[in-house]
Amino acid sequence: MTKLSVNINKIATLRNARGHNRPNVVQTALDCERFGAEGITVHPRPDERHIRFQDVRDLRRVISTELNVEGNPTAEFLALVREVRPEQVTLVPDAPDAITSNAGWDTIEHQIYLTGIVTELKSLGCRVSIFLDPNPAMVKAAVGTGTDRIELYTEDYARRYPTDPAAAIAPYRTAAILAQQLGLGLNAGHDLDLENLAYLKQNLPGLAEVSIGHALVCDALYLGLENTIQLYKRQLR
Numbered sequence: 001m002t003k004l005s006v007n008i009n010k011i012a013t014l015r016n017a018r019g020h021n022r023p024n025v026v027q028t029a030l031d032c033e034r035f036g037a038e039g040i041t042v043h044p045r046p047d048e049r050h051i052r053f054q055d056v057r058d059l060r061r062v063i064s065t066e067l068n069v070e071g072n073p074t075a076e077f078l079a080l081v082r083e084v085r086p087e088q089v090t091l092v093p094d095a096p097d098a099i100t101s102n103a104g105w106d107t108i109e110h111q112i113y114l115t116g117i118v119t120e121l122k123s124l125g126c127r128v129s130i131f132l133d134p135n136p137a138m139v140k141a142a143v144g145t146g147t148d149r150i151e152l153y154t155e156d157y158a159r160r161y162p163t164d165p166a167a168a169i170a171p172y173r174t175a176a177i178l179a180q181q182l183g184l185g186l187n188a189g190h191d192l193d194l195e196n197l198a199y200l201k202q203n204l205p206g207l208a209e210v211s212i213g214h215a216l217v218c219d220a221l222y223l224g225l226e227n228t229i230q231l232y233k234r235q236l237r
């Protein structure tokens with residue numbers, strides 16, 4: 001079974017546009033759970049342009065599924081994670097000014113750095129996932145960090161899927177099989193949508209979880225949040 005974790009960054013973007021509390025990020029997270037989401041993902045960035053650090057504290061108090069906190073493990077990020085102890089932390093090497101996440105870790109170059117962070121996060125009781133491009137060398141080196149899972153960065157898959165699905169999925173399938181052989185759990189995310197999700201699921205053995213935000217929130221504008229979550233879950237059966 002592949003779990004759907006709904007990324008609610010864009011709900012916070014909308015809320016922040018007016019400075020009040022509409023839409024209410026915490027209530028939306030609770031509603032996502034009620035409508036079938038098996039987790040809630042947030043990616044607090046240093047400028048707090050969408051999810052704020054306080055949102056993560058507020059969510060921690062109410063989330064009953066799985067809270068997945070993504071981000072670059074800066075001192076501020078690590079302090080937050082020590083405080084809220086989410087079920088899962090996904091380490092993402094994004095620059096503070098990046099519009100969105102745009103690459104996976106180089107687990108060879110940053111092996112020692114990542115190992116220290118993974119060790120601490122696991123000692124806090126968090127499952128750790130490392131955001132990776134579908135590069136076999138990076139998957140192999142991820143094992144050395146002690147991480148529980150990897151999250152395959154699916155932007156390239158999503159971009160190539162409409163013209164050549166088989167070519168788009170090939171490196172991801174290779175990486176997924178390798179991860180399984182090496183005993184790493186597998187997550188995936190970025191730019192997944194109702195068009196490309198089922199094919200990803202069918203082709204990645206052992207896919208434990210997908211985190212989806214941007215397209216899901218866009219679809220919800222037309223289809224409604226409950227219906228949209230159900231439609232995404234249907235792609236994962």
Ligand SMILES: CC(=O)[C@@H](O)[C@H](O)COP(=O)(O)O
Pocket residue numbers: 007009010042043070092099100101131189190191213
């Ligand atoms: C880690 C990842 O893949 C991103 O998709 C991210 O969590 C989304 O961030 P934004 O909502 O800021 O684009």
Ligand SMILES: NCC(=O)COP(=O)(O)O
Pocket residue numbers: 007041070151188189190191192211212213214215216
């Ligand atoms: N980890 C990926 C994520 O949380 C959502 O990415 P996107 O669906 O907003 O591109």
